[in-house]
Amino acid sequence: GVELGKLLAQTGYITYDPGFVNTGSASSAITYIDGDAGILRYRGYPIEQLAQRSNFIEVSYLLIYGELPTPQQLEDFTSKINRHTLLHEDLKRFFDGFPRDAHPMPVLSSAVSALSTFYQDSLDPADRSNVELSTIRLLAKVPTIAAYAYKKSIGQPFLYPDNSLGLIENFLRMTFGLPAEPYEIDPAMAKALDLLFILHADHEQNCSTSTVRLVGSSEANLFASISAGIMALFGPLHGGANSAVLEMLEGIKADGGDVDKFVNRVKNKEAGVRLMGFGHRVYKNYDPRAKIIKETADEILSKIAGGDQLLDIAKRLEERALSDDYFVERKLYPNVDFYTGLIYRAMGFPTKYFTVLFALGRLPGWIAHWREMMQDPATKIGRPRQIYTGEKQRDYKPLSER
Ligand code: ACO
Numbered sequence: 001g002v003e004l005g006k007l008l009a010q011t012g013y014i015t016y017d018p019g020f021v022n023t024g025s026a027s028s029a030i031t032y033i034d035g036d037a038g039i040l041r042y043r044g045y046p047i048e049q050l051a052q053r054s055n056f057i058e059v060s061y062l063l064i065y066g067e068l069p070t071p072q073q074l075e076d077f078t079s080k081i082n083r084h085t086l087l088h089e090d091l092k093r094f095f096d097g098f099p100r101d102a103h104p105m106p107v108l109s110s111a112v113s114a115l116s117t118f119y120q121d122s123l124d125p126a127d128r129s130n131v132e133l134s135t136i137r138l139l140a141k142v143p144t145i146a147a148y149a150y151k152k153s154i155g156q157p158f159l160y161p162d163n164s165l166g167l168i169e170n171f172l173r174m175t176f177g178l179p180a181e182p183y184e185i186d187p188a189m190a191k192a193l194d195l196l197f198i199l200h201a202d203h204e205q206n207c208s209t210s211t212v213r214l215v216g217s218s219e220a221n222l223f224a225s226i227s228a229g230i231m232a233l234f235g236p237l238h239g240g241a242n243s244a245v246l247e248m249l250e251g252i253k254a255d256g257g258d259v260d261k262f263v264n265r266v267k268n269k270e271a272g273v274r275l276m277g278f279g280h281r282v283y284k285n286y287d288p289r290a291k292i293i294k295e296t297a298d299e300i301l302s303k304i305a306g307g308d309q310l311l312d313i314a315k316r317l318e319e320r321a322l323s324d325d326y327f328v329e330r331k332l333y334p335n336v337d338f339y340t341g342l343i344y345r346a347m348g349f350p351t352k353y354f355t356v357l358f359a360l361g362r363l364p365g366w367i368a369h370w371r372e373m374m375q376d377p378a379t380k381i382g383r384p385r386q387i388y389t390g391e392k393q394r395d396y397k398p399l400s401e402r
Helices: 002-011 047-053 056-065 071-083 089-097 104-118 128-154 167-176 187-200 207-216 222-233 241-254 259-267 288-305 309-322 325-329 337-347 351-375
Strands: 031-034 039-042
Touching: 039 047, 039 056, 039 288, 047 187, 047 288, 056 071, 056 167, 056 187, 056 351, 071 128, 089 104, 089 128, 104 128, 104 222, 104 351, 128 167, 128 222, 128 351, 167 187, 187 288, 187 337, 187 351, 207 222, 207 351, 222 351, 241 259, 241 309, 241 337, 241 351, 259 309, 288 309, 288 337, 309 325, 309 337, 337 351
Parallel strands: none
Antiparallel strands: 031 039
């Protein structure tokens, strides 16, 4: 495939592939997906095993460095991240400039982009030690930035990180805690969030990861590339789907819980009406991540919130869709986001914030891809071609003759 690609490039032949449905943009050793069989593996390890037996920090290490860490490597990695969780006091002032009702995704992206102004050692992508430091800084600081984006939106003071806590626990405390009150971490909630982050940690050449790679291919630094990836994830067809699912379920609830009526609107292709959380470019089978989440959603929701009416609507909707020819013929199954919003809501996160949680989970995957691309001697600046459909050559007319 690689040789054929090179040969075609020499002939000037252009492949027309809108949406890159059939274009391999990179060779990668990070994540394996078999969409027909519903298989997902990180560095060869099945997602089911990682979900059950690993944790997010370990999975982050695995994705970025290629192997599961030894106990010593894990300890070093964790303590390095703990040392970098603080934000520069001047960066904290950025949050004052955003409107209080700002969507947290652009806030997150702007703050991550600004990291390259505070850490100018990141600007030389060829310097590996700086890449290493940028990696740790991102893993450590993005949860702090995300927590502050939330605090800003509700007008509460920012909490400094408490580095005696784990990454997830620290993030929960900075998000939901108050300075004068002790914050008791709910272990079920921390475990559930850790699981969701593992499931979101990488998914090969999706829209945001491809964006990180494309921006990085110009040798833009890690902060700049990931800031762009966050904005790609913002869209409702990608990371924004988890919020959209909840809005859809709320809409069905407000309409008396009539699942049939909603499914008919989808089938009639009413403008803007899709079954959110269903369908995937690669999976033409049940998304294995959705399967894991569905299995745990009941358990998690009963532990956290004592059940949820919307979960019942979601289950009925799924059952209805999976037995309908429209969805069967198009191989539309629930994707990772069908159930995640319900869990995030039960944890107390507002709907707007769900996509930020997706970004926190996806961060190690973005970093792993950027680093893999930079180390690959075959990497070139990303520069697709086009099929020109505009006017043939014509002559300029002065304004008075038009
Ligand atoms: N509801 C209803 N119909 C759908 C849906 C859906 N969710 N998804 C696809 N279809 C239909 C399309 O209308 C099309 O039918 P047609 O041929 O009759 O026109 C057919 O299925 C193929 O759809 P495409 O849009 O060509 O599929 P594509 O691979 O481009 O899109 C996508 C994939 C964007 C995920 C799509 O399925 C979708 O919009 N889903 C809802 C949003 C969503 O859940 N996004 C999360 C994706 S996963 C993630 O980012 C974590």
